[in-house]
Amino acid sequence: MASEEIVQEEQQQLNGDEFAARDYADPVPQPVLGTSELQRWSLYRAAIAEFVATLLFLYLTVATVIGHKRLSEDDACGGVGLLGIAWAAGGTIFLLVYCTAGISGGHINPAVTFGLLLARKVSLLRAALYMAAQCLGAACGAGIVRALNSAHFVQHGGGANVVDAGYSKGAGLGAEVVGTFVLVYTVLSATDAKRSARDSHIPVLAPLPIGFVVFVVHLATIPITGTGINPARSFGAAVVYNQRNAWADQWIFWVGPLIGAAIATLYHEHVLRASALKARGSFKDRV
Numbered sequence: 001m002a003s004e005e006i007v008q009e010e011q012q013q014l015n016g017d018e019f020a021a022r023d024y025a026d027p028v029p030q031p032v033l034g035t036s037e038l039q040r041w042s043l044y045r046a047a048i049a050e051f052v053a054t055l056l057f058l059y060l061t062v063a064t065v066i067g068h069k070r071l072s073e074d075d076a077c078g079g080v081g082l083l084g085i086a087w088a089a090g091g092t093i094f095l096l097v098y099c100t101a102g103i104s105g106g107h108i109n110p111a112v113t114f115g116l117l118l119a120r121k122v123s124l125l126r127a128a129l130y131m132a133a134q135c136l137g138a139a140c141g142a143g144i145v146r147a148l149n150s151a152h153f154v155q156h157g158g159g160a161n162v163v164d165a166g167y168s169k170g171a172g173l174g175a176e177v178v179g180t181f182v183l184v185y186t187v188l189s190a191t192d193a194k195r196s197a198r199d200s201h202i203p204v205l206a207p208l209p210i211g212f213v214v215f216v217v218h219l220a221t222i223p224i225t226g227t228g229i230n231p232a233r234s235f236g237a238a239v240v241y242n243q244r245n246a247w248a249d250q251w252i253f254w255v256g257p258l259i260g261a262a263i264a265t266l267y268h269e270h271v272l273r274a275s276a277l278k279a280r281g282s283f284k285d286r287v
Contacts, residue, residue: 027121027193034123046104047129051137053096053108058141058236062159064088065226066149069156086218089227094211101207109230110134111257115184118265131232138236146240158241161226161234162249169252175224176256177263179217183229184264186213192273228253229260 037043068079080088097106105122107113110131117127146153163172190206214229221227228234234253238246 029120030123030126032124034125037123037125043126043129046126047133049100049104050107050130051133051140053100053104053106054134054137054232054236055141055144057092057096057108058138058233059144060092061085061089061233062142062145062237063149065159066145066152066156070149070152082219082222085222086215086227089218090211090213090215092211093214094207097207097210104130106207106210108134108232109183109257110232111180111230111261112184112187114258115188115261115265118262119188119269134232135235138232139239140236142236142240154241154243158237158243158246160237160241160243160246161228161253162245163225163252164223167224169249172225172249173252173256175221176228176252177260179221179227179229180257180260181264181267182217183210183213184261185268186210188264188268225249225252229257231257 064080064085068081068085070079072079072081093108096108100106100108105116107116107130113122113127113130113134116122117124122130142159145159163169167175186209190209217229218227221229231254234250238250
């Protein structure tokens with residue numbers, strides 16, 4: 001009996017990772033198309049939540065940018081400055097993710113939705129509906145800012161993202177790729193099933209790092225592109241501002257974030273979590 005107990009104890013030590021992993025379960029991969037979701041009210045409710053959240057995000061962030069530029073016209077210290085704009089973006093994302101995470105997942109960004117689509121956490125249908133809602137909400141949010149600041153909106157650039165004159169298009173694209181990589185990597189890490197199980201007693205833990213990473217990325221990227229890292233944010237402001245310089249750089253604020261999101265997803269899912277290797281190893285064990 002003693003020898004059997006020793007063998008069992010050694011097996012538990014050797015397979016410690018397997019036993020440790022039993023207190024959480026990875027979510028089931030979502031179907032690719034997900035057409036069955038069309039019959040569920042939860043899909044449309046989530047899309048409405050994404051629309052409203054992105055509308056509020058654009059309203060608060062673009063209004064902050066316009067207000068800063070207007071107040072700093074005569075006094076360089078009159079506006080909130082780069083730090084204030086970054087805090088407005090990061091703080092707004094923290095609040096909106098906290099409010100909508102239980103309804104839609106709190107994406108508020110087509111790049112985040114794209115990354116989660118690649119990770120099989122949302123279906124193609126849900127991702128497409130989310131992106132449409134986000135872009136429409138962004139345009140509506142920027143439209144409200146223009147309506148309330150009609151005398152200053154166009155004069156101060158409409159909050160549109162453009163590559164600064166001191167940087168090349170390549171530098172702008174690179175900044176958007178890296179900034180979105182950091183954002184999506186943080187989103188995937190903060191919402192990881194294993195981490196959620198460990199930190200379930202802290203309900204605001206996921207929105208907090210997501211909001212904070214938006215803040216720090218803005219600090220690094222505002223001088224280069226004004227910080228996009230969110231195609232809906234760039235698209236909505238460009239639609240309402242509707243000037244050539246905003247549209248000329250628009251591709252950068254779609255291509256960069258989508259590339260950054262794809263790289264972050266591949267890194268998190270197939271390097272850190274090693275999803276493909278786990279599946280392969282499980283298959284070999286069964287054979």
